[in-house]
Amino acid sequence: MARSHSGRVGSRIVSSGVVTLRRCLLAALLVVASLASSAATHTWTGAASANWSDAGNWNPANVPQSGDSLLFPVNIERRVMVNDLPAGRSFTDLLFDDTEYSVSGNALILTHSIVGRATEFDLPIQASGSDVSMTYVTLRGILSGSGRVASNGVTIVGGSHPYSGAISIGDLALVGAALPFASVDNGPVFNNGFLSGDGEVGPVAGNVSLLPYLGATHGVLKTAGIDMAAGLVSVRVAGPTPGIDFRQVVSQGGVQLNPSAADPVRRIARGFVAATYAAAICSDRPTRNRLRSVTPCLRPARSSNRAPGNPGLSCPPTPRPAHAKTAPARPRQSRRGSSRAS
Numbered sequence: 001m002a003r004s005h006s007g008r009v010g011s012r013i014v015s016s017g018v019v020t021l022r023r024c025l026l027a028a029l030l031v032v033a034s035l036a037s038s039a040a041t042h043t044w045t046g047a048a049s050a051n052w053s054d055a056g057n058w059n060p061a062n063v064p065q066s067g068d069s070l071l072f073p074v075n076i077e078r079r080v081m082v083n084d085l086p087a088g089r090s091f092t093d094l095l096f097d098d099t100e101y102s103v104s105g106n107a108l109i110l111t112h113s114i115v116g117r118a119t120e121f122d123l124p125i126q127a128s129g130s131d132v133s134m135t136y137v138t139l140r141g142i143l144s145g146s147g148r149v150a151s152n153g154v155t156i157v158g159g160s161h162p163y164s165g166a167i168s169i170g171d172l173a174l175v176g177a178a179l180p181f182a183s184v185d186n187g188p189v190f191n192n193g194f195l196s197g198d199g200e201v202g203p204v205a206g207n208v209s210l211l212p213y214l215g216a217t218h219g220v221l222k223t224a225g226i227d228m229a230a231g232l233v234s235v236r237v238a239g240p241t242p243g244i245d246f247r248q249v250v251s252q253g254g255v256q257l258n259p260s261a262a263d264p265v266r267r268i269a270r271g272f273v274a275a276t277y278a279a280a281i282c283s284d285r286p287t288r289n290r291l292r293s294v295t296p297c298l299r300p301a302r303s304s305n306r307a308p309g310n311p312g313l314s315c316p317p318t319p320r321p322a323h324a325k326t327a328p329a330r331p332r333q334s335r336r337g338s339s340r341a342s
Contacts, residue, residue: 002192008280011196020044025098027146034282039067039068041069041070041071042059042064042068043058043073044058044071044073044080045057045058046076047298050080050084051082051084052084052085053084053085057078059121062272064085064089065089067090067091067092068091068092069092069095069284070091070094071095072094072095072096072097072098073098074098075098076098079098079100080102081101081102081104081105082104083103083106083108083123085106086106087108088106088107088109088112088126089106089109090108090109090111090128091108091109091111092111092112093113093114094113095113096119098119098168099117099119101116101119101120102120102121103119103120103121103122104123105120105123105140107123107124107126107230109126111129111132112129112131112132113132113133113135114133114134114135115133115135115136116134118136119136119137119138120137120138120140121140121186122140123193124142124143124144125141126144126145127143127144127145127146127147127165130147130148132148132149132150133150133152134150134151134152134154136152136153137153138154138156138157139153139156139157139161140157140158140159142160142161143161143163143179144162144163145165146164148166148168148187149163149165150167150168150189151167151169151172152170152171152186154173155172155173155175155197156172156175156177156179156199157177158175158176158177159178160178160180161177162181163181164181164182166184166185166187167179167183167184167185168188168190169184169190169194170186170190171193171196172193172194172195173195173196173214174195174196174198174199174221175197175198175199175214176198176217177197179199179200179201179202180224181202184203184205185204185206185208186202192208192231193206193207193209194209194211195208195209195211196210196211196213196219197212197213197214197219198212198213199219199221199222201221201223201224202224202255203224203226204225204226204228205226205227205228206227206228206229207228207229207230208228208231209231209232209233210223210231210249212247212248212249218247218248219248220248220249220250221249221250222251222252222267223250223253224251224252225251226249226251226257228257233249283340301303
């Protein structure tokens with residue numbers, strides 16, 4: 001009897017434990033379902049106005065809330081929009097299926113992705129989280145935040161941006177934009193990256209090519225330092241003024257160029273005398289690459305150990321220290337060889 005009673009008690013305990021576990025799992029599923037249902041996707045129709053706060057512009061017909069995703073489909077007549085929602089409202093994804101969309105207005109927070117098609121944002125964007133991506137967009141507002149951003153086909157126009165995270169680039173172009181606190185690399189997303197245009201970033205590392213130009217327009221790319229595991233620097237010299245007559249990369253830190261490349265600097269210049277031009281690649285600190293140690297800067301020049309027409313790398317003369325002694329000037333001599341009083 002004792003065994004039977006003990007068995008019944010054990011069975012009740014096990015049964016009670018199973019019921020409790022099932023209740024916990026059910027509660028967890030209800031919480032997940034509640035969170036999933038609270039994050040909605042709104043499709044833009046633009047039927048009523050240009051304003052995001054107008055419920056008549058969305059399907060379903062209600063105003064987007066924080067955590068929602070927004071879809072902008074093809075064949076919509078009204079594509080110039082205004083985000084007049086409260087500043088700082090967060091969105092998970094902004095997905096654009098057609099070109100010529102643009103949005104201005106209040107600041108927003110992005111927690112996952114913008115997938116654009118030549119889409120323009122003339123408003124502040126804060127990148128929040130560690131998995132943010134932007135594709136084929138032009139940013140004319142201020143970029144802030146500190147989460148890693150994967151950038152491909154992104155152009156940042158003007159402004160000084162407080163963003164302080166890491167940007168993994170497939171393709172990033174700057175047009176007079178300064179992101180001095182942003183580090184740049186090709187990250188875990190892209191096999192290689194291209195940083196082009198005219199502007200400023202923090203340290204550059206990894207397999208990244210530096211292209212200080214947009215189309216035929218020369219630019220100056222300023223960095224906090226360069227440590228390129230691969231990639232190239234493309235420069236072109238055609239006159240005396242950086243950013244106007246030639247492309248320039250400026251490093252405020254050291255420069256480590258691609259150690260595996262025979263010539264990590266790709267020059268497109270032809271028929272110039274390098275000594276008459278300022279440096280195409282400048283560094284404020286000692287520089288080392290496969291060819292030689294260089295301080296304080298690199299510039300295109302002819303090299304005797306290279307084929308004709310292929311400039312090598314050389315240094316400007318080392319400046320004389322301020323405290324260095326100089327030999328006294330020799331007195332001027334008269335025709336008779338006597339000294340002439342000054």
